[in-house]
Amino acid sequence: MVSRHELTDAAWARIEPLLPATGRRGGRWRDHRQVINAILWQAETGVPWRDLPERYGPWKTAHERLRKWTADGTWDRILTEVIVKNDAVGAVEWTFSIDSSSVRAHQHAAGARKKGAAAARSRTSPSPARPSGAPAVD
Numbered sequence: 191m192v193s194r195h196e197l198t199d200a201a202w203a204r205i206e207p208l209l210p211a212t213g214r215r216g217g218r219w220r221d222h223r224q225v226i227n228a229i230l231w232q233a234e235t236g237v238p239w240r241d242l243p244e245r246y247g248p249w250k251t252a253h254e255r256l257r258k259w260t261a262d263g264t265w266d267r268i269l270t271e272v273i274v275k276n277d278a279v280g281a282v283e284w285t286f287s288i289d290s291s292s293v294r295a296h297q298h299a300a301g302a303r304k305k306g307a308a309a310a311r312s313r314t315s316p317s318p319a320r321p322s323g324a325p326a327v328d
Contacts, residue, residue, distance in 0.1 A: 195234040196227040201272070208267045210259075220251050228252035 197205070202223055209222050219225075228246030232239060242249040259265050 193227075195231045197223060197230070204271060205268055208264065208271055210262075210264065219255075220247050225252050225255045229256050 205226070206222070224247055228242055228249075229252055231246065232242060232252065239249045239253045242252060246252060256265075
């Protein structure tokens with residue numbers, strides 16, 4: 191049985207031929223399927239890389255493999271094979287999530303007056319001229 195966020199056997203059969211050969215650089219790479227499952231799990235859950243479950247192996251392996259495969263175009267080939275072909279036959283359901291939350295900036299980021307020397311100078315400078323009949327501001 192396949193766990194959540196992991197490749198099914200059918201998906202693995204389509205992706206496996208697109209991956210680079212194992213055993214480069216004098217050593218054998220960790221199993222590609224295990225690493226892809228680690229990458230998918232991290233992408234779906236959004237946790238930091240260091241929090242990958244142990245069943246996926248070292249987090250650095252998954253992160254480094256993702257970085258290398260992104261640079262050499264492997265991920266582009268996988269997306270072309272899986273998403274584009276599945277979308278063409280209507281097997282992909284596109285879901286969009288739009289967040290309307292509000293984030294407030296710190297007062298200093300919003301251009302608020304600063305306390306300290308600038309505020310002290312403004313207290314000692316003469317007040318600007320105001321139109322007649324306007325109330326005084328304290």
